[in-house]
Amino acid sequence: MEQKNKAERSPAARNDGRGKVTSYDVASLAGVSQSAVSRCFKPGASISAKIRGKVEKAARQLGYQPNAIARxxxxxxSNIVAVIINNLTNLIYPEVLSELNQKFAQHGQHVLLFxxxxxxxxxxVLDQVWQYQVDGIVAAAQFTDAQLAACEARCTPLVFYNRIYPNHSVASVCCDHEEGERLLVEGLLRSGRESFAVVSGPADSAVSTARTHGAINALKSAGIPYRQIEGDYSYECAKGIVNSLLAKDSRKINAIVCANDVMAIGCIDQLVHVHGMRVPEDISVVGFDGVSAASWENYNLTTIVQPVSRMVDAAVQMLIERIESFDLPVEKRIFSGKMRFGASASLR
Amino acid sequence: MEQKNKAERSPAARNDGRGKVTSYDVASLAGVSQSAVSRCFKPGASISAKIRGKVEKAARQLGYQPNAIARxxxxxxSNIVAVIINNLTNLIYPEVLSELNQKFAQHGQHVLLFxxxxxxxxxxVLDQVWQYQVDGIVAAAQFTDAQLAACEARCTPLVFYNRIYPNHSVASVCCDHEEGERLLVEGLLRSGRESFAVVSGPADSAVSTARTHGAINALKSAGIPYRQIEGDYSYECAKGIVNSLLAKDSRKINAIVCANDVMAIGCIDQLVHVHGMRVPEDISVVGFDGVSAASWENYNLTTIVQPVSRMVDAAVQMLIERIESFDLPVEKRIFSGKMRFGASASLR
DNA sequence: CTGAAAGCGCTTACAG
DNA sequence: CTGAAAGCGCTTACAG
Incomplete structure (x- = not known):
């Protein structure tokens, strides 16, 4: 390789068109050692005010920024954390991602998105993650045992978002899906509903599984019959499900429990606009998440609002702690959602 | 520094609990040089099948992944591109971000999110971007002249998303905001509307400025009076704006042109649910973007649908090209949106 | 506090 | 095709 050490270059060649300025360039302009330059950019390093002044001036002149890759x-x-998210089109995730990004930034961490x-x-994705030597991972996706083991073997801190592994010792932040569904179902029962449909999300969604499980458990322990239909979290599928629910000549249902808000919205639109039914007079509909559309006048959903900001805070804090010391005891933080008493179901 | 070259470690120390496996570890296990290992992970490098076999086997045994940071x-x-986005809560951006991420991944690029x-x-943000030596930038945010110059000076390819700098030579992909608004306004005029309100987004949004400009230009050239009100893209502000529009004892308006879909939805909800008006019989409402909620049965917006997928394709392709060769001629690609003939305004 | 020097884990001419 | 070696731009003991 013919590349010259930057310190030996002529001043004219310093800013060489590729715009690469190194600590050697700054050092030679400031008349100090490269080590001194490095120390100036390390918080808490011991450096005299005199040298710091010279270095800062030179750095400003050259537009120097330390190379985070070399560092x-x-x-x-790396000061990079991987955020692994299943599906951004889920209306709740953009908010999560945005908050994650802002809060990691406050800790000097950058988000590499997968x-x-x-x-x-x-x-x-994990192959890529290993290549980039990330300091940690926030995962809103399902990992296999082997994938969990790989993170452990590489000593890469990992925090799960909105999913818990009951049989594994892994850090996680989660909304209490089961409790939320129980509260919704119990409220519906108290309000006199007794014929239920439970609309779940896609089968491979752990969040959906937990929510559906919560709803069904509550119904079972009350001895209430129900129908369960699998959806895919989308507005469109919810409309189709309403059609099939109403087409059946079986007993009429008067409560639909949806695994997320968007499907609840789809149900309401189909019930009201296509089938001319009244919500909640003829039928109650509840969702889960607390997306912004849930509070739109036309829907005014009864739903469980996830405490997104607090959950993200917790996830960021847990991961940062584990980056500092990998062997911290595993912790699972489970947040209760907040009931939103909307007009799509009259709960007290 | 007391660290030993990994190749000299005893086999037992190879996987040392920090899970760091280097090309030296693979080389010594495979009985080849470190260069050979490196070549096996470089596409298109000349390497014999025999050595490749040995290296791949050793790499698999050790769980080796090349260190992208060192590479x-x-x-x-770096194979990292920065994506700079103003506000993820704008309903259109999650879709953009998700598509950007998927498509950059196909080119071996990773997205560092800002x-x-x-x-x-x-x-x-740019300071951080420089530190991470990103290969390029996609920006859905407004840059100053100095910031543009900094990207130029550092030879960092830059593609703007949904904004154009008429007075600068910078690559960009944009939806034709002005044309879209013109089509909407002309349609409204043909349908007999003659008293307009134009609801813009926040003053610092270039997208809003372009859209508002397009709407007002079309109205002016038709000689139609209008009122302009500044919003902030949000549902809530739109409701307030409707109140103030209807409270005025001035001439009644019969068409509201909103700078995005979410505000159009807010207007419709307020008009219908609070003021008991009929849309579009009493008043037409149009939006812009084509978010998924625009096609929800209850709103069925007349709006301009941005060709997100094509625009993202273009942005990714333009940036990748510019990463390959920085001095490509600047290009601005402007995509026409597609009119969605919904029920919130009866355009033909 | 300061500087010289080793080393992080790779890629890439270079010589064979 | 292959290996030895230099070097990317930093951080960090170490000795002064």
Whole structure:
């Protein structure tokens, strides 16, 4: 390799059109050692005011920024965290992602984003994650045992968002899906509903599984019959499900429990606009999440609002702690959602 | 420094609990040179099948992944692109971000996400961007002249998303906001509307400025009076704006042109549910974007649908090209949106 | 407090 | 095709 050490370059060649300014350039302009420059950019390093002044001036003149890649290589800290999210089109995730990004930034961490099109993509994504030597992972996706083991083997801190592994010792932040559904179902029962449909999300969604489980458990322990239909979290599928629910000549239902708000909205639109039914007089509909559309006048959903901001706070804090010391005891933080008493079901 | 070259470690120490496996570890296990290992992970490098076999086997045994940080340091390519987005809560951006991420992944690029809380954050964000030696930038935010110059000076390819700098030579992908608004307004005029309100987004949004400008231009050239009110893209503000529009004892309006879909939805809810008006019989409402809620049965917006997928394709392709060769001629690609003939305004 | 030097884990001419 | 070696731009003991 013919590349010259930057410190030996002529001043004219310093800003060489590729705009790469190194600590050697700054050092030679400031008349100090490269180590001194490095120390000036390390918080808490011991450096005299005189040298600091010279270095800062030179750095400003040259537009120097330390190379985070080189820094990461030597220090073993990339200051990058991977955020692995299943599906951004779920209306709740953009808010989560935005908050994660802002809060990690406050800790000097940057978010490298990985989205999954299929669950099976996790392996492919983890390969990338290892390559980038991330300091930690926030995952809103389902991991296999082998994938959990890989994170453990590589000593990469991992915090799950909105899913819990009951049989594994992994850190996680979660909304209490089961409790939320129980509260909704119990409220519906108190309000006199007695014929239920439970609309779940896609089968591979752990969040949907937990919510559906919560709803069905509450119904079972009350001895109430129900029908369960699998949806996919989408508005469109909810409309189709309403059609099939009403087409059946079986007993009429008067409460629909949806695994998320968007499906609840789809149900309401189909019930009201296509079938001419009244919500909640003829039939109650409840959702889960507390997306912004849930409070739109036309829907005014009864739903469980996830405490997104607090959950994200917790996830960020847990991951940052684990980056500092990997062997912290595992913790699972489960947040209760807040009931939103809307007009799509009259609960007290 | 007391660290030993990994190749000299005893086999037992290889996987040392920090899970760091280097190309030296693979090389010594495979009985080849470190260079050979490196070549096996470089697409298109010349390597014999025999060595490749040995290396791949050893790499698999050790769970080796090349360190992208070290690779980036030496090659000058981080394979990271920065995506700078103003506000993820704008309903259209999650879709954009998700598609950007998927499509960059197909080109081996990873997305480092930067969200802005204020426009003034761009400087802070760019500092981070420089530190991470990103290969390129996609920006859905407003840059100052100095910020544009900084990207130029550092030879960092930059593609703007949904904004154009008429007075600068910068690559960009944009929806034709002005044309879209013109089509909407002309349609409304043909349908007999003659008293308009134009609801714009926040003053610092270039997208809003372009859309508002387009609407007002079309109205002016038709000689039609209008009122302009500044909103903030939100549902809530739109409701308030409707109140103030109807409270005025001035001439009644019969068409509201909103700078985005969410405000159009807010207007409709307020008009219908609070003021008991009929849309579109009493008043027409149009939006812009084509978010999923625009096609919800209850709103069925007349709006302009941005060709998000094509626009993202274009942005990714443009940036990738510019990463390959920085000095490509600047290009601005402007996509026409597609009119959605909904029920919130009866255009033909 | 300061500087010289080793080393992080790779890629890439270079010589064979 | 293959290996030895230099070097990417930093951080960090170490000795002064």
């Amino acid at each position: 990461g290589l030597i220090s073993g800290r 989205t999954l099109s299929r669950e099976s993509d996790v392996d492919r | 980036g340091l030496i090659s000058g390519r 969200t802005l809380s204020r426009e003034s954050d761009v400087d802070r």
